[in-house]
Amino acid sequence: MTASGKFITVENLSIGYDRRPVLSGISLSIERGNFIGLLGTNGSGKSTLIKTLLGIIPPVAGKILFRSEDGRPPVFGYVPQRETLDPVFLLSSFEVVVMGTCGRVGPGRRVNREERDWAEHCLAETGAADLGRKRFSQLSGGQRQRVLIARALATRPDFLLLDEPTAGIDAAAVQGIMELLQRLHEKRLTLLMVNHDLATVRKAVKEVIWLHQGKVLHGPVTELLSRQKIEELMELELH
């Protein structure tokens, strides 16, 4: 891969809250069109890293450099942990997806027909076309995840970041979600996915970022998720 393929370069980044670092000395780069798994134990800083890349949390120190193909600022598609969205809002799945288009619609302006059609298209793309009129808060975990991925796609993203998209959903739904992500990856979309399930990550991604005991390990999946490396990192013997 050439240097021009680098989409994100992170230099000596410290991440955390209220100027207190959770993780320091992060330096890595992400190639355009890559599919990366972000691993780590609870509290290791996975969600904090994603939120820092997205600009939701300011970095404690260091730099994040983005390089888009046409020089414009990159567009992010973000799939949060679905429990963070409050069911008190009376929103249909379609209305949730339409929110993804709001970055292109000026303040006080209505979302036009073209953007609404695009939202419909994104729902169809994620296999959720029939969920559009249903209330978002009443969907199952897997259905909600598809709608949230559709919302992220509605932003027309350069980079899709997913925070535990398969947590708490049944095996069939997990397989459906992972097949969907594979299809998006084949379309050259750059993806970063937080996931706890090593087997799922191993099958899907090309590279892994592993946050382990305050260190950031970054490498190809074949290397970082090899039996020998996992035994070494987890200090256990696999049988």
Place this chain on the structure above:
Amino acid sequence: METLREILDPQFILRNSVYVSLLIGFACPLVGVYLVVRRLIFMGVALPQISSAGIAFAFSLPALGLMGHEHAAHFEGDQQLLAFAGALSFTLVAILFLAFLERRGRGLVEGRIGTAYVLAGAWSILLLAKNPIGERGLLELLRGEIIAVSNVDLWLTLGAFAGVVTTLLVFQKEFLLVSFDHDMAVTLKKNILFWDCLLFLLIGVTISMAVLSVGPLVAFGFLLIPPLIAHQFARNMTQFALLASVIGGLSALTGFALAYYWDYPVGPTDVALLGVVYFFSFIGKKFFRPSMPAGAA
């Protein structure tokens, strides 16, 4: 029915009070919808009380010697304006401070709001303890009497609420986005601070105007009970806001008619009526729509 016809007559002596009641009934629930969906209901209790403390502060200025003799002489004329300024400034400072602390996510939110509520109540009384005229004004406010409404007050209320409702309608998309998913709004490069502050400003203006006209009890009642009733039946956010507003407006009109007919104070009658509507709507929903299958909405 006869009473309703009488109070809607343009020659009715208390017509301005009817109009102000209706304005509050229609406008407060539209703002209250955001308090409900942002889980700021406790703030909806505390803010009218804090707004009252602002009014008490304004009433107490002459007694505290914080106004010159010239200004004190014209105090009666400026009283309404000062009271509004006091209510609005106290409400805005409180809402921004409480929202800031909530966003930082430290400590007990309910504890802070409860403390703000009780302190505001105590200071309202203390500020006017040595000022009988101001104390009487505040007591009338707390009782929720809506009797003496001048034409100027009516137009001011109409203008303020028209501004609030128009802004809420025009920027509904932005307010909904930052309320539903703050993180998503950041990734879409929305100016979260601006939209939050604008929404809080609208909430502050509405509460200040409502408290000034009908007192904290009634303001709280119209901010929260109509949205809570509407939330049970609405299918989307637009229906939610419209239904809450219609319930608020109709309850304000019916409450005024009942209070006039029975010679009760208007404000408490409105709130009691809203309570009855809430109770029967809750029972009605349980009876007529016992359960909905997932995704049926």
